[in-house]
Amino acid sequence: DAGxxxxxxxxxxxxxxxxxxxxxxxxxxxxxxxxxxxxxxGLRLIYYSAAADITDKxxxxxxxxxxxxxxxxxxxxxxxxxxxxxxxxxxxxxPPGDQPQHFGDGTRLSIL
Amino acid sequence: KQEVxxxxxxxxxxxxxxxxxxxxxxxxxxxxxxxxxxDPGKGLTSLLLIQSSQREQTSGRLNASLxxxxxxSTLYIAASQPGDSATYLCAVSNSGYSTLTFGKGTMLLVSP
Numbered sequence: 001d002a003g004x005x006x007x008x009x010x011x012x013x014x015x016x017x018x019x020x021x022x023x024x025x026x027x028x029x030x031x032x033x034x035x036x037x038x039x040x041x042g043l044r045l046i047y048y049s050a051a052a053d054i055t056d057k058x059x060x061x062x063x064x065x066x067x068x069x070x071x072x073x074x075x076x077x078x079x080x081x082x083x084x085x086x087x088x089x090x091x092x093x094x095p096p097g098d099q100p101q102h103f104g105d106g107t108r109l110s111i112l
Numbered sequence: 113k114q115e116v117x118x119x120x121x122x123x124x125x126x127x128x129x130x131x132x133x134x135x136x137x138x139x140x141x142x143x144x145x146x147x148x149x150x151d152p153g154k155g156l157t158s159l160l161l162i163q164s165s166q167r168e169q170t171s172g173r174l175n176a177s178l179x180x181x182x183x184x185s186t187l188y189i190a191a192s193q194p195g196d197s198a199t200y201l202c203a204v205s206n207s208g209y210s211t212l213t214f215g216k217g218t219m220l221l222v223s224p
Contacts, residue, residue: 031209031210033211033212041216042214042215042216043156043201043212043214044214045212050209056209090156094210098143098161099210100158101146101156103148103156105155106153106155
């Protein structure tokens with residue numbers, strides 16, 4: 001089925017561990033995005049990518065790393081997880097131009 | 113820095129009422145404004161996208177307006193139904209890369 005898939009849906013880990021959240025889309029959209037959603041802050045942009053091998057920082061990039069070797073995949077890595085990174089993470093994609101973003105169902109990440 | 117505010121934060125209405133959700137933004141140099149719906153534990157679903165040159169968009173019982181000069185948008189929901197219960201998010205794009213700045217949302221409850 002066409003769409004955008006995030007994995008895992010739920011993850012519990014410990015501080016200091018490396019964690020990678022996966023995002024896969026089947027539309028071949030050129031733009032992809034990572035957001036985090038927190039009570040009191042709403043959704044905030046972490047990183048985005050305009051095409052394969054092109055990424056840029058958003059509002060809250062510290063502590064995160066992204067890569068995009070293939071158009072359809074946009075993994076997000078927490079290199080050394082901290083409790084402040086406990087959040088719900090959403091991946092989204094869109095074609096270029098004035099087009100709506102399509103969101104995955106999110107990954108709920110808890111860091112103990 | 114763009115800031116997006118949504119009022120009210122929560123709204124409870126009986127079924128059948130017409131209602132208006134408000135969104136304001138501080139930087140009027142936007143590419144577009146988008147309205148999303150988020151159900152509990154789910155990702156965001158795009159409802160309407162208004163380009164900066166447009167004044168309104170309609171989809172079924174939903175109508176969104178945009179007044180770029182005053183930095184305001186409204187989402188009008190006609191004849192509300194219990195299935196409309198969700199959180200509604202407003203987001204603006206100031207970037208040619210389609211990155212979005214979100215408001216914190218309005219949580220809507222429509223009672224039968």
